[in-house]
């Protein structure tokens with residue numbers, strides 16, 4: 365396998381700015397405009413970028429890349445990534461519309477990431493934390509062996525360094541190209557979180573649009589506090605699967621952040637612009653309660 | 656409960672159901688039936704019947720040694736396959752079902768109770784002694800007819816099912832009883848109420864809690880191991896699988912329609928996803944394959960139960976030597992090591 369350094373990936377990413385934004389674009393040269401997923405208004409791309417990728421008209425939260433989120437939420441320049449070279453292994457030699465190994469390479473080139481999550485140490489409001497940030501544009505943020513191992517490692521890192529943990533989820537669930545091994549990552553990450561909990565280290569889970577399937581049914585729902593960005597799709601089964609099963613239309617707002625809060629699954633729904641301040645308050649609570 | 660009574664009636668397995676690939680057997684069974692009818696008229700057909708039965712066994716053995724993955728899926732989903740309640744009653748003594756999650760409801764798709772495993776062996780310097788080991792049993796529960804399956808929601812549990820299972824696992828821990836779980840579900844139920852009541856949270860909490868259990872825990876995939884709904888009660892120190900059971904992250908049909916854009920490609924999906932017992936053993940997702948009777952578990956509940964019981968004895972004896980701490984560490988090692996990746 366040819367070695368692609370992360371630096372190269374980032375270079376490629378810069379060269380190919382168009383591939384960077386996974387959101388729907390209008391057919392206008394230069395992609396100056398994008399169409400809001402929710403209110404369908406055509407908005408200047410720049411305007412959305414300047415607004416933390418939130419629609420200025422309706423407040424819809426567009427997806428953020430892992431590094432965009434890190435830049436937005438964590439203290440500037442504080443993030444130090446660990447386990448940077450870990451890559452998926454196509455142990456099933458799985459081929460759907462393309463071989464899995466090729467899909468991985470393509471996603472790596474597209475996103476500049478080695479897989480669907482980055483982990484590392486950082487600070488927020490000068491409080492040292494361990495963090496994991498998922499990226500939906502890498503194969504739908506799906507959880508395979510690399511995501512599972514990295515979450516386990518950041519848990520173990522936090523145990524080792526006595527740091528609180530935060531994970532930002534954005535994931536369609538298990539990575540089917542890794543078969544049963546993707547399911548086993550639910551067991552693996554939950555085991556790591558069990559240890560973290562046993563030792564008394566706080567874990568904050570922030571769910572962003574979308575967080576579904578095996579990701580929700582393992583580490584994303586296991587926060588000491590569960591936080592969600594507004595209007596994010598969060599659930600176990602996908603809406604289409606539910607519709608097909610029960611043969612009826614789903615009520616409006618079903619499986620959205622506010623619905624989860626209403627049903628007691630989420631502590632706080634917090635918009636992006638207020639997320640950093642909220643997290644600083646929360647981590648300060650934990651600093652002051654530390655024995 | 657009437658539901659349990661009707662299920663027991665079905666246990667006699669008197670009406671045979673043949674799968675597509677078992678068609679060569681139908682004729683032989685019919686011949687036996689005809690012989691039995693004529694044998695009443697003063698003729699002794701016993702010898703001939705015995706010969707035919709032998710031929711059936713040979714043919715069955717041959718057919719079942721060459722099953723394709725999608726055919727294994729059919730056996731795993733066989734409507735007459737022994738259910739958790741069948742196995743609990745045959746393997747253990749005094750199985751007593753317990754109900755409810757103490758929060759919302761009792762889920763008929765996921766059952767549990769207390770029982771005892773008789774004749775467990777304990778060796779000491781003074782020699783061998785035998786004792787009855789109290790155990791907690793949990794498992795998904797499918798029905799044996801459409802009516803029963805509707806009552807059991809086809810073995811697809813709601814959050815209250817997973818929460819009942821957790822309640823019983825905690826109960827087992829408090830009273831130091833080993834836990835045996837039977838896995839047989841198409842998956843956790845995807846529905847409105849299930850999402851409202853936190854299907855994802857219920858499963859996630861079970862996973863984290865199972866990781867920390869301080870008692871021996873054996874999970875047995877006895878039929879269909881459907882994704883997170885299966886794993887939700889399946890994080891044993893040992894995971895065993897019946898020979899013609901499956902374990903997958905998504906059903907072959909689901910995989911086919913999502914990844915191959917064609918539900919008819921389910922046989923191919925079953926093939927490439929590696930969901931059969933030997934494939935799972937190869938990558939250590941399961942620890943041991945338990946043999947099924949000739950023609951599959953539904954052909955002899957007794958033999959199936961006997962084989963499972965033997966495996967439980969063996970693994971329980973090993974796990975019983977571990978302290979609570981060691982049991983948790985053993986489980987952590989097991990699940991910590993799962994995954995394939997490359998790192999420079």
Ligand SMILES: [Zn+2]
Nearest residue numbers: 400403419422
């Ligand atoms: Zn909008």
